[in-house]
Amino acid sequence: MRAVSPELLRQLDVSGPRYTSYPTADRFVEASALDNHVRALEQRRAGTAVMGLPLSLYVHIPFCASLCYFCACNKIITNNPARAELYLRYLGREVDLYVARVGAGQAVSQLHLGGGTPTYFSDDALRSLMAMLRRSFDLAPGGEYSIEVDPRTVDEARLAVLAGMGFNRLSFGIQDFDPAVQKAVHRIQGTEQVFSLVQAARDLGFKSINVDLIYGLPQQTPDSFDRTLAQVALLRPDRIALYAYAHLPERFKPQRRIAIAELPPANAKLGMFSNALAIFEEAGYVYVGMDHFALPDDALAVAKRQGRLHRNFQGYSTQPDCDLVGLGVSAIGRIGAIYSQNAKTLDDYYDHLNQGRLPVERGLALSRDDLLRRTVIMALMCQGTLQFEPIEQAYLIDFRSYFAQELEALRPRVEQGLVTISDTGIDVTASGWFFVRAIAMVFDRYLQADRSRAQFSKII
Known part of the structure; x- marks a missing residue:
C-alpha cells in the first residue's frame, strides 16, 4: 500500500x-x-x-x-x-x-x-x-x-x-x-x-x-x-x-x-x-x-x-x-445458473408461503455470456490472475477477440501498474489488489452499457 x-x-x-x-x-x-x-x-x-x-x-x-x-x-x-x-x-x-x-x-x-x-x-x-x-x-x-x-x-x-x-x-x-x-x-x-x-x-x-x-x-x-x-x-x-x-x-x-x-x-x-x-x-x-x-x-x-x-x-x-x-425475507440464492431473491417484505413473504409456493419474487437465468463473464470476474476477484487458455477451452472462444474492447479498456490500469497483460493471461499486481473491483468492472457488460453506478458503494 x-x-x-x-x-x-x-x-x-x-x-x-x-x-x-x-x-x-x-x-x-x-x-x-x-x-x-x-x-x-x-x-x-x-x-x-x-x-x-x-x-x-x-x-x-x-x-x-x-x-x-x-x-x-x-x-x-x-x-x-x-x-x-x-x-x-x-x-x-x-x-x-x-x-x-x-x-x-x-x-x-x-x-x-x-x-x-x-x-x-x-x-x-x-x-x-x-x-x-x-x-x-x-x-x-x-x-x-x-x-x-x-x-x-x-x-x-x-x-x-x-x-x-x-x-x-x-x-x-x-x-x-x-x-x-x-x-x-x-x-x-x-x-x-x-x-x-x-x-x-x-x-x-x-x-x-x-x-x-x-x-x-x-x-x-x-x-x-x-x-x-x-x-x-x-x-x-x-x-x-x-x-x-x-x-x-x-x-x-x-x-x-x-x-x-x-x-x-x-x-x-x-x-x-x-x-x-x-x-x-x-x-x-x-x-x-x-x-x-x-x-x-x-x-x-x-x-x-x-x-x-x-x-x-x-x-x-x-x-x-x-x-x-437463501431462506427468509429478501434472501438471495443460486441454484446452478439461476439466481433468485425472496420477497422483500414480510407481508409478501408470508403471502407466498400461505399459498403454498416458494417466496421467490425476482431472479435471473444466466446467459452463456453471463456465465463466461462471471468466471472471468471471479477469477480476478478471488485469485488475482486469469489464464486465457482454460477460459477458451471451457467456452469455445478466442479470449483476445471476444474481450477485445475490455482488454483495450484495461490499458490505463496497465499504465497505472495495477495489472499486467501477457500473451497467456492477466495478472493483478500487488498494488492492483487494492483496486480489484475497478479491474473487474471492466468486464461487467451491464455496468459498461449503462454506466449507472450511483447505487453502489465506493471501491475504496
Missing part, C-alpha cells in the same frame, strides 16, 4: 459493485423468476453428480431491537417477540417446500445466519431453527457454521449456548469504538464488553472470530479511527471486515437521520483506509482482498495463499463454489 500514491487513490475513488455475484442483484427481474427457480431445483434433484455436491445455506433474520442509522440491510425494528415466533414458523414452511423439491438430507457444508440481528431470536427460537435445519439437511462435520452477533444482545452464557448449537464461527458488529461515533449512529456498546466477549468466544473454542468495522461514519476523523484500529489490533480477531460507509439516504431511510455535515470528507476517508492497511499489516494481518483481512493461520488467509478463494453473497469464502439456498 505504501507504493500506492494519493493521486491514484483519488483517481480510483469511484463507485462499483462488490461482485458477490455476477450479474449483480440489481439486474434481477420478476419475469419467470419463480418458474426458473423451481426448474433449477428439479434439475438439481435429477442430476446425480450435482446431488453429491454440498449446499450452502443462508438464513435471513430481519429483526432488530433498535435502529442503527448507517444500516442498509433489510431489517424490521420491533420489541415484539411474537413477530419473531411467527417468522420462525414461516421459515419452517419455506424449508419444507425446499425439501419437497430436492429431497431431505441434502449435505450442507456452510451455514450463515445474517440480518437484521440473528441474536434477536431467543435461545429457544435459535434452538428450534437449528433443529429444523438439522432435520431437513445434513450439516456436514467440519463445515462452516456462522452467525452474526450484535454484542449488545449476548453475554458469555449466550455464546456458550451458540457453541452448543453447533455454531463454530462468529461475526461481531463493532463498526467503531469511539463513543461520539457510536452516539451519532445510534449504536452504543462498551469496549470492555466486546473484549470480554471475544475472549469468551476463544475460550469456548470458536474456530474463527470476525469483527466488522465501518469507516466514513459521522463524527469519525482519521485520528479517532486510528484509536479504534489500535484497539482492534489489540483485540486480535481472526478476521476483520473493513467496510466503507456509503451514504445513500434516498435509498435507505435510516441514513436520513445522519447529518451530512458530520460525515468525514473524501480525503479523510481515504486516509482512514490507508492507515487501516498500515496498522493491520504491522499487526501481522494478511490483506485477503477488498475489505477483508485475516491472521496468517486463519482459513481465509490460507485459502488465499493456496489460490482457493471463492466469493458468494456473504463475501470471500473458503468453500468451493456451490449451490446456495
Whole structure:
C-alpha cells in the first residue's frame, strides 16, 4: 500500500459493485423468476453428480431491537417477540417446500445466519431453527457454521449456548469504538464488553472470530479511527471486515437521520483506509482482498495463499463454489445458473408461503455470456490472475477477440501498474489488489452499457 500514491487513490475513488455475484442483484427481474427457480431445483434433484455436491445455506433474520442509522440491510425494528415466533414458523414452511423439491438430507457444508440481528431470536427460537435445519439437511462435520452477533444482545452464557448449537464461527458488529461515533449512529456498546466477549468466544473454542468495522461514519476523523484500529489490533480477531460507509439516504431511510455535515470528507476517508492497511499489516494481518483481512493461520488467509478463494453473497469464502439456498425475507440464492431473491417484505413473504409456493419474487437465468463473464470476474476477484487458455477451452472462444474492447479498456490500469497483460493471461499486481473491483468492472457488460453506478458503494 505504501507504493500506492494519493493521486491514484483519488483517481480510483469511484463507485462499483462488490461482485458477490455476477450479474449483480440489481439486474434481477420478476419475469419467470419463480418458474426458473423451481426448474433449477428439479434439475438439481435429477442430476446425480450435482446431488453429491454440498449446499450452502443462508438464513435471513430481519429483526432488530433498535435502529442503527448507517444500516442498509433489510431489517424490521420491533420489541415484539411474537413477530419473531411467527417468522420462525414461516421459515419452517419455506424449508419444507425446499425439501419437497430436492429431497431431505441434502449435505450442507456452510451455514450463515445474517440480518437484521440473528441474536434477536431467543435461545429457544435459535434452538428450534437449528433443529429444523438439522432435520431437513445434513450439516456436514467440519463445515462452516456462522452467525452474526450484535454484542449488545449476548453475554458469555449466550455464546456458550451458540457453541452448543453447533455454531463454530462468529461475526461481531463493532463498526467503531469511539463513543461520539457510536452516539451519532445510534449504536452504543462498551469496549470492555466486546473484549470480554471475544475472549469468551476463544475460550469456548470458536474456530474463527470476525469483527466488522465501518469507516466514513459521522463524527469519525482519521485520528479517532486510528484509536479504534489500535484497539482492534489489540483485540486480535481472526478476521476483520473493513467496510466503507456509503451514504445513500434516498435509498435507505435510516441514513436520513445522519447529518451530512458530520460525515468525514473524501480525503479523510481515504486516509482512514490507508492507515487501516498500515496498522493491520504491522499487526501481522494478511490483506485477503477488498475489505477483508485475516491472521496468517486463519482459513481465509490460507485459502488465499493456496489460490482457493471463492466469493458468494456473504463475501470471500473458503468453500468451493456451490449451490446456495437463501431462506427468509429478501434472501438471495443460486441454484446452478439461476439466481433468485425472496420477497422483500414480510407481508409478501408470508403471502407466498400461505399459498403454498416458494417466496421467490425476482431472479435471473444466466446467459452463456453471463456465465463466461462471471468466471472471468471471479477469477480476478478471488485469485488475482486469469489464464486465457482454460477460459477458451471451457467456452469455445478466442479470449483476445471476444474481450477485445475490455482488454483495450484495461490499458490505463496497465499504465497505472495495477495489472499486467501477457500473451497467456492477466495478472493483478500487488498494488492492483487494492483496486480489484475497478479491474473487474471492466468486464461487467451491464455496468459498461449503462454506466449507472450511483447505487453502489465506493471501491475504496
